Amino acid sequence: MAIASQSPQAVETxxxxxxxxxxxxxxxxxxxxxxxxxIPLITRAEGCYVYDEHGKRYLDGLSALFCVNAGHxxxxxxxxxxxxxxxxxxxxxxxxxxPGAIELATRLASLAPGELNRVFFTSGGSEAVESALKLxxxxxxxxxxxxxxxxxxxxxxxxxxxxxxxxxxxxxxLRSQFEPLTPxxxxxxxxxxxxxxxxxxxxxAATAIEERIEFEGSDTVAAVILEPVQNAGGCFVPxxxxxxxxxxxxxxxxxxxxxxxxxxxxxxxxxxxxCERFGYQPDIVTVAKALTSAYAPMGALIASxxxxxxxxxxxxxxxxxxxxxxxxxSSAVAxxxxxxxxxxxxxxxxxxxxxxxxxxxxxxHDLPIVGDVxxxxxxxxxxxVKDKETKESFDDEEAEELLRGYLSGELYRRGLICRADDRxxxxxxxxxxxxxxxEQFEEIHDVLRGVLTDAWERVRR
Ligand code: PLP
Numbered sequence: 001m002a003i004a005s006q007s008p009q010a011v012e013t014x015x016x017x018x019x020x021x022x023x024x025x026x027x028x029x030x031x032x033x034x035x036x037x038x039i040p041l042i043t044r045a046e047g048c049y050v051y052d053e054h055g056k057r058y059l060d061g062l063s064a065l066f067c068v069n070a071g072h073x074x075x076x077x078x079x080x081x082x083x084x085x086x087x088x089x090x091x092x093x094x095x096x097x098x099p100g101a102i103e104l105a106t107r108l109a110s111l112a113p114g115e116l117n118r119v120f121f122t123s124g125g126s127e128a129v130e131s132a133l134k135l136x137x138x139x140x141x142x143x144x145x146x147x148x149x150x151x152x153x154x155x156x157x158x159x160x161x162x163x164x165x166x167x168x169x170x171x172x173x174l175r176s177q178f179e180p181l182t183p184x185x186x187x188x189x190x191x192x193x194x195x196x197x198x199x200x201x202x203x204x205a206a207t208a209i210e211e212r213i214e215f216e217g218s219d220t221v222a223a224v225i226l227e228p229v230q231n232a233g234g235c236f237v238p239x240x241x242x243x244x245x246x247x248x249x250x251x252x253x254x255x256x257x258x259x260x261x262x263x264x265x266x267x268x269x270x271x272x273x274x275c276e277r278f279g280y281q282p283d284i285v286t287v288a289k290a291l292t293s294a295y296a297p298m299g300a301l302i303a304s305x306x307x308x309x310x311x312x313x314x315x316x317x318x319x320x321x322x323x324x325x326x327x328x329x330s331s332a333v334a335x336x337x338x339x340x341x342x343x344x345x346x347x348x349x350x351x352x353x354x355x356x357x358x359x360x361x362x363x364x365h366d367l368p369i370v371g372d373v374x375x376x377x378x379x380x381x382x383x384x385v386k387d388k389e390t391k392e393s394f395d396d397e398e399a400e401e402l403l404r405g406y407l408s409g410e411l412y413r414r415g416l417i418c419r420a421d422d423r424x425x426x427x428x429x430x431x432x433x434x435x436x437x438x439e440q441f442e443e444i445h446d447v448l449r450g451v452l453t454d455a456w457e458r459v460r461r
Contacts, residue, residue: 015041015053040412045072048433048440050417059443061418063433066231066263066379067294070340071433077295080336081329093121093326100331107338108302111272114281118308120318121300121326125262125288126160128299129225132284133164133182134320135303136223136256142310145254148222150184152212152255154205156233156424157190159225159260168225171232171423184222188212191236192424194372194383195391206245210253218253223284225258228274234381234427235374243280256283256307262299266290267341267434269377270350277376283307293337298330346434350377353437360441361430364448369456378434382448384426386459393425398459402426406455416447 019039024030033039042058044051048071050060063069070077084100091098105119120135122128133151140148153159153168160166166175167185175181188208201207213221224246230236250257259282264274266287271277273285284307288299311318324330341347354377361373361380371385371393384402386392394402399422407420407428419429428448432440 047071047073048436056415058412058415058417059432059440059447061416061430061432061440061444063290063431064294065289066268066431067289069266069268069290069434070293070337070346071435074293074295074340076340077293077333077336080332081296084328084332088328090328092323094321094323098326098328098331100328100335101326104326104331104334107335108300111338112285112302113273113276115304115306116282116285116302117305118303119300120303121298121322121331122288123297123322123324123327124299125286126162126165127322127325128262128286128288128301129160129165129168129258129260130162131320132225132258132260132286132301133168133223135284135301135307135318136258138318138320139256139307139310140222140254142316145219147219148254150186150216150221152186152188152209152216152221152224154190154226154230155187156192157225157227157230157260158232158423160262173423184220186212186216190230190233191238191242192233193236193239194374195425202239203241203245205239206242206249209246210249213249213253213255218255221253221255223256223258224250225260227260227262228264228269228278229376229379231263231379231429232421233424234383234421234429235376235379237374237376238278243275243278247280250283258282258284258286260286262286262288263379263431266293267346267350267377268379268431270347270354272341272347291337292330292333293340295337296327296330296333297324298327298334299325344435350434353441354378356438357430357432357436357441360445361448363445364452367449367452367456369452369459375430378436379429379431381427381429384428384452384455394459399426402455402459406458407451410451410454411447414447414451416444416451418444 016038020033041053042050043053048060050058088098108119109117120131122131137149151168153170155170157170159168164182167181170187189205191205259275261274269277275282283304285302292298364370369384370382371391372383375381386394403420403422403426421427
């Protein structure tokens with residue numbers, strides 16, 4: 001109340017100070033914030049734009065971390081939550097059901113391809129991945145193959161932060177501080193085609209999965225986990241036939257194929273599920289983020305009938321759960337969100353407009369710092385290089401200076417929220433809300449052109 005009675009300037013100042021004193025930002029160097037370096041404080045949002053405490057507008061070129069796919073400010077999603085509170089505020093899925101979770105599970109099963117018919121809700125993406133890894137182990141155990149416990153994941157891939165999901169995450173800097181992690185995770189090459197020799201077999205990375213399964217012993221491997229388009233490293237798109245080959249390998253070795261679609265589902269690639277874009281059929285899909293367009297927290301794994309079947313018999317159960325999973329409010333918001341998707345054909349919009357977005361990014365190729373442009377749908381990355389011809393990248397110190405020392409801050413200062421990332425080689429990632437159109441693409445282009453031009457000047461100095 002004291003804050004409300006103060007002047008707007010005082011409120012801003014207080015919030016900055018209070019945030020610095022009490023709030024712990026995720027994956028953030030808290031020591032870097034101070035009176036000279038404000039915490040970005042977002043207070044309002046509408047459509048493709050968000051506003052900070054000073055009223056400055058930003059284009060949300062990352063959909064609030066790949067979340068707000070339907071765009072900001074859709075009060076009808078909140079209305080759905082309010083109606084749900086009036087009916088049933090909360091009940092848990094631990095041995096009970098409620099209509100919202102049943103209706104949403106039914107809808108997800110009808111949207112998901114093939115026999116993906118059984119929905120296990122979670123509160124977010126790491127929990128969905130954690131659940132999928134446990135489910136894979138448990139599935140094999142119920143088939144008398146309890147030795148099958150390992151998971152094969154790809155280098156630099158991000159699958160979440162809980163210890164099991166983190167073991168699948170292939171980013172050394174995120175793992176090393178928390179070791180020992182859950183045992184049994186193995187990593188194989190990703191599909192960073194830009195850095196492959198030109199004559200490499202396009203299915204080389206799929207073959208590497210089989211070789212690793214054989215090296216580990218297929219009687220010890222439970223699952224392979226991969227994203228349709230790998231986020232970390234900068235939107236690695238698979239070569240043609242990659243996922244089909246991985247599917248064959250999984251079948252040959254009785255290994256479950258987990259498609260981690262925490263980012264790639266819900267229209268990001270122009271389809272409800274990322275696997276539809278590339279025409280493969282996983283055994284388990286993990287989703288979160290834009291299932292509700294993040295208006296309420298929710299995740300899920302969707303398992304095929306074959307995977308779920310042993311758990312549906314006699315005295316068996318999946319001894320696993322989360323109190324908030326399938327929360328009635330989140331279920332209601334997810335239903336309203338999917339209504340928006342269908343009514344406005346957001347997937348169709350992405351498919352119709354992705355070429356335009358891509359063309360706009362490709363037009364930056366004349367800048368010496370732009371090495372590669374890649375991605376699919378409204379999920380695109382620009383790889384930054386020191387030398388276009390040789391594809392030479394920046395060393396760690398240069399990347400630190402370029403990304404953290406300049407690009408991240410400068411893009412934000414010029415009104416564009418996107419990701420400047422160096423979990424692999426340095427990239428800028430763009431994933432605007434699925435309602436974005438020519439006006440936003442042009443805005444992205446203009447900011448990127450200016451900032452990347454200046455960045456190159458700094459590099460040359
Ligand atoms: N899996 C993938 C592919 C992700 O991109 C993420 C988060 O970005 C996760 C899992 C973890 O999701 P959450 O942050 O909701 O726990």
